[in-house]
Amino acid sequence: MSKVYINAGAAISAQATFDGGFLENAVINRQDVFLPAIEPDYKAFISPVASRRMSKAVKMAIIASAQALNESGVSVPDAIITGTGAGCIIDSEKFLKAIIDNDEQFLTPTSFIQSTHNTVGAQIALGLNCKGYNFTYVNGAVSFESALLDAIMQIELQQANNVLVGGVDEMTPYFLELQQMIGHAKSDIATVGSVQSEGAGFFVLANTPTESTYAAIEDVTLYNKLSIAELPSFITGFLRKHHLEPSQIDLVVAGNNGDVFDDYYDKAAHLFRNYAITVQYKQLTGEYFTVSAFALWLASRIIKEQHIPEILKPHAVKHKAIKNVLIYNQYRGLDHSLILLKRV
Amino acid sequence: MELLKEELKNKIIEVLNLEEVVPGDIADDAPLFGEGLGLDSIDALELIVLLDKDYGIKVTDPKDGKVIFKSINALASFVAENKTK
Amino acid sequence: MRIAVTGMGIISAIGTSLEENLYHLKYGVTGITRSENLSTRHNGLLFGEVKFSNEHLARLLGLPADNNFSRTAMLGAYAAQQALENAAVKDINHSRTGLISASSVSGMDMTEKYLYDFKESAEHRKYIDSHHTGNVTHQIAGYIGVKGLVTTISTACSSSANAIMMGANLIRTGRLDRVVVGGTDALAKFTVNGFNSLMILTDGYNRPFDANRKGLNLGEGAAYLVLESETLLKKEDRPVLAYLAGYGNANDAYHQTASSETGEGAFLAMEKALALAGLEPGAISYVNAHGTATVNNDLSEARALERIFGNQMPDISSTKPFTGHTLAAAGSIEAIYSILAMKHQLVFPNLNFQTPMEEVAIQPQQTLKEKKIDFALSNSFGFGGNCSTLIFSKK
Known part of the structure; x- marks a missing residue:
């Protein structure tokens, strides 16, 4: 089976990650319970006629994917695979409220069309005139990882030489309020739940490395539900499948978000405590279903540049060469995922 | 009629979210779809609801849109002849 | 690596078991009626509705009173459980087993009931x-x-045709031994009004491939298949219902909702599926078409079919006059119908057809027809130009 390389990546997040920098000017916001994405100047990329129906998620995804494609030198990918945990909630909410408020009358189709989960991938394809494979995954915190897994398989099975793969999520005030009502999102900084955010991350994976290659992506795995006791064997089993022991992992990128389910991350970190550096990143990005796309962007750049941004270092560590990197994420004890990267 | 045309242009711009277009950009006899303003079949459905909501005109076959929305001139005369509110 | 289908489960407007669905298909009995469970202003429309209330479904599933299953989840659980029983899987986690499900409307049936209520009271916040x-x-x-x-x-x-492909790829790449694949969608005001605003719902019964077709009837349902690797089956020795011989997905990249006039995406999807199956078009003896009965889909699909099959057109029928368009469940429901067609060597009728389209030569099969079917092809197309084709083989 072909090896899979990450040849390009772009991220839009609550930090200025779209300007080419690598978190040099990142700030940790400890006051707000929602961190909005720092949006690029859409007009520089999308014409007003094209963008007039696009929600934030679609715009973020189109711009992040354009930048990733540009970096990779691929103009039209063989496949486009997208993950979104909540989908296009701005338009879903708009259409839903219109139905209720107008008693099912005078409804126009635009927000309905834009509410469809695969509208992001479809609009990227439409813009690129890409007639290839086009899938969308919508499964909570493994939405992006599912897309990534599919992308890897498309290359392994030689159905595609290169794949545009990404994750995107947007937020609305009402959706946030609902998440706060059930204690998933923080209402103020002292309450339970996590700080919410939004963003997009897109990557070009390919079967051959190029000058821009960040890392090789060995594999991704998902697990719907695990107890904390089951977690170590889930991780070691996955590593063993790739002929690795925990001692051979140099860096763990962990998704701690401050909620009560952080025990999972502590358990994972414990497994690697004598071997690897563990970095956390959600203090920068907040939590959203496809935040792992940011984690992948982060890990890829760390491997390529062999440098961990200052703001992420737990303490002033001098690290050895970073060859093998493991990204672990879960949300509320569900949707566990592991992504294994290797230096090329 | 001129007032109605101006009103329709403003409504089209608003409903279809045509940022950066002003009523003066839309010529009365220019095609609204395809060439010209560049509207498509989804916009046609938006305009059908506009006719229903604001002028009490029910268009039941979307194919009729081709004639009705040919230009601002065509649309204005259609509205003038058929409006019920 | 061959992918075997070892179990199937289904709930649709024409039945809550494989047998009931087959009976309706054979005897040409539609499931399209007025709605009994859906509260909507558009109650003059006809739907392919499952006639179980939510309360009844919850009882059948044995769910506790405080459960927070949406109708979509209940239909899905019902069909997925049936599929596993049909496959006679004993210990599901003895082998590496996954679930790839599909849905478009998901829990919207509850959200649209309680959206504003959530704020006022905690009672329905479980949804x-x-x-x-x-x-x-x-x-x-x-x-x-x-x-x-x-x-x-x-x-x-x-969606659910794509879930089947994803499941198959997980087995082919050695990541799973067995995977439950399919989809579920319940009727909801959200989709009824969405399709209504697109002006593609018929005010009568849907008539696929008819010159005077006026649109689709929405339906609901769920269907799941159990896919297994041959390696696993050699160990467990359970009967195989069919094989997934080929599959393909392509994008029309033409319009956000409409299909291109040439049916390019559909053509590419069928071409890919045939290539993966290693088959010439002539090997296909039955096509279960997407055939939604919208003006746009049927012409586009017919053109794509003519491009693929030329003058070797197999028998074609759309089964949506039975079930309505079940959205994300349609791909797996029709996958099961394609397998039933092969198993019983029957082409199911395309109901409500009267007048051929002027633009194409295609005419669907209108009556039940006995026929040798070794390979059946099923099409499913979605918004966003998403075009999928599955090919099943008897052996």
Whole structure:
């Protein structure tokens, strides 16, 4: 089976990650319970006629994917695979409220069309005139990882030489309020739940490395539900499948978000405590279903540049060469995922 | 009629979210779809609801849109002849 | 690596078991009626509705009173459980088993009831979390006892055909031994009004491939298949219902909702599926068409079929006059109908057809027809130009 390389990546997040920098000017916001994405100047990329129906998620995804494609030198990918945990909630909410408020009358189709989960991938394809494979995954915190897994398989099975793969999520005030009502999102900084955010991350994976290659992506795995006791064997089993022991992992990128389910991350970190550096990143990005796309962007750049941004270092560590990197994420004890990267 | 045309242009711009277009950009006899303003079949459905909501005109076959929305001139005369509110 | 289908489960407007569905298909009995369970202003429309109330479904599934299953999740759990029983899987987690489910409307049937109510009272807040597409899948996985690789595909009306492809790829790449694949969607005001605003709902019965077709009837339902690797089957020796011989997905890249006039995406999807199956078009003896009976889809699909099959056109029928368009469940429901067609060597009728389209030569099969079918092809297309084709083989 072909090896899979990450040849390009772009991220839009609550930090200025779209300007080419690598978190040099990142700030940790400890006051707000929602961190909005720092949006690029859409007009520089999308014409007003094209963008007039696009929600934030679609715009973020189109711009992040354009930048990733540009970096990779691929103009039209063989496949486009997208993950979104909540989908296009701005338009879903708009259409839903219109139905209720107008008693099912005078409804126009635009927000309905834009509410469809695969509208992001479809609009990227439409813009690129890409007639290839086009899938969308919508499964909570493994939405992006599912897309990534599919992308890897498309290359392994030689159905595609290169794949545009990404994750995107947007937020609305009402959706946030609902998440706060059930204690998933923080209402103020002292309450339970996590700080919410939004963003997009897109990557070009390919079967051959190029000058821009960040890392090789060995594999991704998902697990719907695990107890904390089951977690170590889930991780070691996955590593063993790739002929690795925990001692051979140099860096763990962990998704701690401050909620009560952080025990999972502590358990994972414990497994690697004598071997690897563990970095956390959600203090920068907040939590959203496809935040792992940011984690992948982060890990890829760390491997390529062999440098961990200052703001992420737990303490002033001098690290050895970073060859093998493991990204672990879960949300509320569900949707566990592991992504294994290797230096090329 | 001129007032109605101006009103329709403003409504089209608003409903279809045509940022950066002003009523003066839309010529009365220019095609609204395809060439010209560049509207498509989804916009046609938006305009059908506009006719229903604001002028009490029910268009039941979307194919009729081709004639009705040919230009601002065509649309204005259609509205003038058929409006019920 | 061959992918075997070892189990099937289904709930649709024409039945809550394989047998009931087959009976209706054979005897040409439609499931399209007025709605009994859906509260909508558009109550003059006809739907392919499952006639079980939510309360009845919850009782059948044995769910506790405080459950937060949406109708979509209940239909899904019902069909997925049936599929596993049909496959006679004993210990589901003895082999590496996954679940790839599909849905488009997900928990919207509850959200649209309680959206403003959530704020006022805590009573229905249990449905906030079950709104998510992924949570519908989690509930189904929990119900059938799958622990492992679980995820969801949502590509509008091709979703469950795509879930079948993803499942097959997980087996082909050695990641799973067995995977439950399919989709579920319940009727909801959200989709009724969405399709109504697109002006593609008929005011009568849907008539696929007819010159005077006026649009689709929405339907609801769920269907799941159990896919297994041949290696696993050699160990467990259970009967094989069919094989998934080929599959393909392509994008029309033409318009956000409409299909291109040439049916380019559909053509590419069928071409890919045939190539993966290593088949010439002439090997296909039955096509279960997407055939939604919208003006746009049927012409586009017919043109794509003519491009693929030329003058070797197999028998074609759309079964949507039986079930309505079940959106994300359509791909797996029709996959099961294609397998039933092969198993019983029957072409199911395309109901309500009267007048051929002027633009194309295609005419669907209008009556039940006995026929040798070794390979059946099923099309599913969705918004966003998403075009999918599955090919099943008897052996």
